[in-house]
Amino acid sequence: MPDKIIGLANADPDELSDITRAVLALRAQVVDAWKMTVRTELDKAYELGPPILENTIPSFHDSLALLLTPEFHQRGAVDIAVVAAEHGGERARLTHYDTTTLIHELQIFRRVLFQTLYGEHVQLTPAQSSAIHAAIDSAIRDSANAFASVQAALREQFAAALVHDLRTPLSNAHLAAELIERASSLPQAQGLARRILQNTARIEAMARELLDNLLFVNGEGLPLRIEQFDMAQLAEQIVQHAATFHGVDIRLNAVSAAGYWCHGSLQRALENLVSNAIKYGDHAAPIQLWVERTEQRVKVSLHNEGKPIPVEEIESLFQMYHRAEETRTQSVGWGVGLPFVRRVAESHGGSVLVSSTAEEGTTFTIDMPLDARPYQGEPRAR
Structure with missing residues (x-):
């Protein structure tokens, strides 16, 4: 995602408030400080390359700044929701993050942002500070929800693919065991073949169980006979x-x-x-x-x-x-x-x-x- 999202790209710089422009001017400083801090505090962030680590954070910073211009507040709020959801989804698809790490890195962004504003003597009013805090809280929720949704979808895709790939070799093993049981005259071989048949039947039942669960979590009822x-x-x-x-x-x-x-x-x-x-x-x-x-x-x-x-x-x-x-x-x-x-x-x-x-x-x-x-x-x- 580019470092300027639709809302900010369409905004005339002359229409932005002084405080928005002041915050925008600190983007690189805030993002660099955030990257250094998350690499230090979060083990799962340390292994990420710069593009993946940075992700949507510059756009997130710009959207927060846009909130500080009253005429663009609504646009900034919409953009924050979009950016937060994309951030959570990309973290689920491209990293080894868990939900705790995802939330923590956004909490670190909050801390770094306000530390930088304070250090650069950019003063927000209480209402402006409250708006930024509320937007970050909302972004954390949206990002975590997207993260969970993508992870669930990935797990279900993996499980469905696994079951599908297992069924062909399982069917072949079951058929081979049936042939051995019928063709062999040795009681020991027949007994082993029956055990193979019993176990392949159980694996098939496990596969059906997994598929039933996937149907259920996707909103379909559990089939009953x-x-x-x-x-x-x-x-x-x-x-x-x-x-x-x-x-x-x-x-x-x-x-x-x-x-x-x-x-x-x-x-x-x-x-x-x-x-x-x-x-x-x-x-x-x-x-x-x-x-x-x-x-x-x-x-x-x-x-x-x-x-x-x-x-x-x-x-x-x-x-x-x-x-x-x-x-x-x-x-x-x-x-x-x-x-x-x-x-x-x-x-x-x-x-x-x-x-x-x-x-x-x-x-x-x-x-x-x-x-x-x-x-x-x-x-x-x-």
């Missing part, structure tokens, strides 16, 4: 699968609870909860799974012992692409497991409840109606 089944039987399948493939001690306490739900999505949701318990729970203690029924609702709860989840972190666990802190685990993943669990529950008209203490351990509970058919196709919160 409602059918009648017994939740206790599904829980039994989950327990058997965990014992067979993960070798964990998982204990079931379930009452029969027949209802109308989406079997596939609930199976994947419960498998995600089991996987979560295996990753973060105490491996020396058993995992417990309960199915409880009331007259109109069913509760499916999964409990594990281990380090509790701080109350202030519980909500963030349900945000897309969030991972647990490295201090809790070295496991990595897409960060879509628990968000998927919540979306499955909400798509069935239910909720996910979390209780976690050092004394009682951690319990995730899916609480939902016995009949989810009335909720099929209903809009869900994004």
